[in-house]
Amino acid sequence: MKKLLRFLADYKKECVLGPLFKMLEATFELLVPFVVRSMIDDGIGCNDTGHIIRMCLLMALLAAVGLTSTLFAQYFAAKAAAGFSAKLRQALMQHIQRMTYTDLDTLGTSSLVTRMTSDVNQVQTGVNLTIRLLLRSPFIVFGAMVSAFMIDVRAALIFVAAIPLLSVVVFGVMLITIPMHKKVQEHLDTVTEITRENLDGVRVIRAFRNEDAEAAGFRRENDALAAVQKAVGRISAVMNPATYVIVNLAVIGLLSIGAIRVDAGLLTQGSVIALYNLMSQILVELIKFANLIISITKAAACGNRIQVVLESGTADAVPAPVQMPVIPENRRGEIVFDHVTFTYAGAAAPALCDISFSAKRGEVIGVIGGTGAGKSTLVNLIPRFYEPDSGSITVDGIPAQAFPQDALRQRIGVVPQKAVLFHGTIRENLLWGDANASDSAIEDALRTAQALDVVGSKAKGLDDEVREGGRNFSGGQRQRLTIARALVRRPEFLILDDSASALDYATDAALRKALRALPDSPTVFIVSQRTASISQADRILVLDDGQLAGIGTHEELLESCAVYQEIHASQFPEEVQHGKA
Numbered sequence: 001m002k003k004l005l006r007f008l009a010d011y012k013k014e015c016v017l018g019p020l021f022k023m024l025e026a027t028f029e030l031l032v033p034f035v036v037r038s039m040i041d042d043g044i045g046c047n048d049t050g051h052i053i054r055m056c057l058l059m060a061l062l063a064a065v066g067l068t069s070t071l072f073a074q075y076f077a078a079k080a081a082a083g084f085s086a087k088l089r090q091a092l093m094q095h096i097q098r099m100t101y102t103d104l105d106t107l108g109t110s111s112l113v114t115r116m117t118s119d120v121n122q123v124q125t126g127v128n129l130t131i132r133l134l135l136r137s138p139f140i141v142f143g144a145m146v147s148a149f150m151i152d153v154r155a156a157l158i159f160v161a162a163i164p165l166l167s168v169v170v171f172g173v174m175l176i177t178i179p180m181h182k183k184v185q186e187h188l189d190t191v192t193e194i195t196r197e198n199l200d201g202v203r204v205i206r207a208f209r210n211e212d213a214e215a216a217g218f219r220r221e222n223d224a225l226a227a228v229q230k231a232v233g234r235i236s237a238v239m240n241p242a243t244y245v246i247v248n249l250a251v252i253g254l255l256s257i258g259a260i261r262v263d264a265g266l267l268t269q270g271s272v273i274a275l276y277n278l279m280s281q282i283l284v285e286l287i288k289f290a291n292l293i294i295s296i297t298k299a300a301a302c303g304n305r306i307q308v309v310l311e312s313g314t315a316d317a318v319p320a321p322v323q324m325p326v327i328p329e330n331r332r333g334e335i336v337f338d339h340v341t342f343t344y345a346g347a348a349a350p351a352l353c354d355i356s357f358s359a360k361r362g363e364v365i366g367v368i369g370g371t372g373a374g375k376s377t378l379v380n381l382i383p384r385f386y387e388p389d390s391g392s393i394t395v396d397g398i399p400a401q402a403f404p405q406d407a408l409r410q411r412i413g414v415v416p417q418k419a420v421l422f423h424g425t426i427r428e429n430l431l432w433g434d435a436n437a438s439d440s441a442i443e444d445a446l447r448t449a450q451a452l453d454v455v456g457s458k459a460k461g462l463d464d465e466v467r468e469g470g471r472n473f474s475g476g477q478r479q480r481l482t483i484a485r486a487l488v489r490r491p492e493f494l495i496l497d498d499s500a501s502a503l504d505y506a507t508d509a510a511l512r513k514a515l516r517a518l519p520d521s522p523t524v525f526i527v528s529q530r531t532a533s534i535s536q537a538d539r540i541l542v543l544d545d546g547q548l549a550g551i552g553t554h555e556e557l558l559e560s561c562a563v564y565q566e567i568h569a570s571q572f573p574e575e576v577q578h579g580k581a
């Protein structure tokens with residue numbers, strides 16, 4: 001949490017002025033019991049109406065000045081806290097954008113969402129309350145005790161006894177609830193994860209009529225979250241009655257001693273009322289302080305969770321400056337995997353094991369295999385979304401790690417398995433590939449991706465609206481638009497990760513033919529489940545449980561690779577039957 005305080009660096013003035021104005025307001029508040037004492041002893045006691053009026057006006061002045069000070073303190077605290085949270089949220093978002101896939105897989109999307117929203121809000125609240133109340137409450141408590149000694153030493157001893165007892169209750173409750181607040185945030189992560197999964201998979205849930213089971217699962221986790229929150233609430237609820245009992249006992253003792261000393265002429269009635277007011281101030285401030293400590297504890301727990309994100313993958317997120325290597329012109333577009341092995345974080349076995357192959361400029365490389373064979377993992381290593389455990393990947397004859405990440409990825413066009421479009425217009429989505437692309441370049445990309453008809457069918461063309469996630473487009477339209485987005489960049493390497501699964505065979509064939517005709521001759525990787533989609537590839541990599549089961553052309557693999565034969569036979573059984581006949 002301490003490391004997050006650097007985001008307050010631009011708000012030093014507010015962090016100083018906020019507490020100062022609060023201390024000023026607290027000082028005026030401590031003067032009120034003395035004004036009340038004077039009003040009772042010198043005004044009511046002496047039947048001096050003028051003095052009473054003057055004291056009332058003085059109290060009104062103190063209230064006005066105190067209110068003004070409070071407003072200034074609130075303003076500075078809110079400005080610092082809001083600015084702090086804005087900078088923190090921005091830094092967190094930028095860091096998440098730079099995190100490796102391994103870090104994202106480890107932390108989980110739902111947890112990151114919770115930390116970006118709920119946790120940052122808790123930290124903002126903690127900063128706001130700290131600036132306003134951290135110094136004010138102790139100042140009032142000890143100021144009231146000193147004021148009590150100024151009024152009467154013997155009566156003030158009750159304050160000396162009551163304050164430690166109140167502190168034991170307050171801090172005892174705080175120490176018990178601190179670890180429980182962390183559990184609350186963990187349960188909130190789980191509830192967020194289930195909610196996100198249900199919203200993402202709502203169509204699947206309805207298709208399988210599994211609404212009741214999912215609702216029951218959510219209810220269980222929600223009840224678990226509620227149970228922890230109730231447990232914290234029950235323990236925290238002890239604080240108020242316990243502190244009120246102690247304070248009321250102290251008030252009884254104070255009134256008893258005060259009555260005796262008033263009767264003996266050692267203390268005035270106004271002084272007893274002033275002591276009672278000071279005791280009430282102590283009660284209010286200790287309860288405020290307890291709530292403040294609980295809020296600070298929550299904020300610290302949330303801050304630590306945010307810090308974990310900011311510290312994760314630091315070496316990858318903020319790499320040392322790397323000079324762009326000189327690329328030999330005769331090796332442009334070349335990729336070589338040399339005995340590459342990769343294991344996902346926490347996995348028992350490698351996802352890829354000892355993979356070796358090469359691809360030259362303009363070649364089309366097909367990647368095929370069963371579910372979980374490691375196809376997507378393999379192509380995700382090329383743009384360094386993941387780093388291999390062993391072996392090496394060279395791009396244009398240079399180790400991939402020698403390239404700055406941004407420079408390497410700028411040369412690669414990636415179309416992921418899940419076609420994702422963003423809210424905006426079609427043009428804005430396509431310009432992700434190249435922000436400076438002209439309309440003619442966009443049109444060429446759409447033509448190659450077989451998506452001209454998609455744009456042409458829209459009333460506003462490229463300026464037609466894209467709803468969140470591209471929900472106003474079909475699956476095939478989304479896939480073609482995401483392919484066009486990658487082609488707008490004119491990449492040297494194009495990765496199509498099973499990105500034509502929603503296309504019919506005719507459109508798929510037209511797409512592959514258009515890719516072959518691209519003037520820039522990019523090196524193309526096509527990941528597919530269908531042998532028909534990669535049958536014309538220059539070479540096909542056949543993966544089986546992370547192993548390279550075969551490499552060659554379609555015809556060669558039909559002769560030599562049992563895994564490829566099995567995949568092809570499952571999709572074209574009539575060819576097998578015809579061959580047997």
